[in-house]
Amino acid sequence: DQQVKQNSPSLSVQEGRISILNCDYTNSMFDYFLWYKKYPAEGPTFLISISSIKDKNEDGRFTVFLNKSAKHLSLHIVPSQPGDSAVYFCAASVLGGALNFGKGTSLLVTP
């Protein structure tokens, strides 16, 4: 059973607007949450992370929000750029465990 869920397989956003990618999880023991970005035929690359003791982490245009009570996190990209078009994977783990990945959301940023 999938412990990390990304229920939107795709998202289309206009350049300059905000992209919001959502992720839900079922395991309340997860301590760390990460977002990875993947281009076709390449391995994923790390984007941003957040630990369970925080509710927000910001890095440039990327911000991750964590709502532990709702077991929900989201990635905000502002402003969105065409180069952001990729598949975004949400991942989570307990301390000392391997990462569990969601199914990914394909983001398309249109000019």
Next chain:
Amino acid sequence: DGGITQSPKYLFRKEGQNVTLSCEQNLNHDAMYWYRQDPGQGLRLIYYSQIVNDFQKGDIAEGYSVSREKKESFPLTVTSAQKNPTAFYLCASSRTLAGANTGELFFGEGSRLTVL
């Protein structure tokens, strides 16, 4: 240049044959992982290794085997027992198992296996 090298990039195999995918890293990382990606399935963990001569099953280990005889190498064998082996396989490494939690998980470019 430090990184993770997977080979081959593309591989075709006949049903009933075993095939081994190579993964080498020169990052001096202790932990290595194998993930499988299928369309609409995300990344699923096959096996991981925290240290040389030790490895653990992931969520979908059936039909696969691994070895970790050297720190830099973590080959994955897809056996004939794997029912649906056609997929994109990704190898990754991190300095430690815990290091992956903070984003220190680096992926190779992947190997696409097609069973004919």
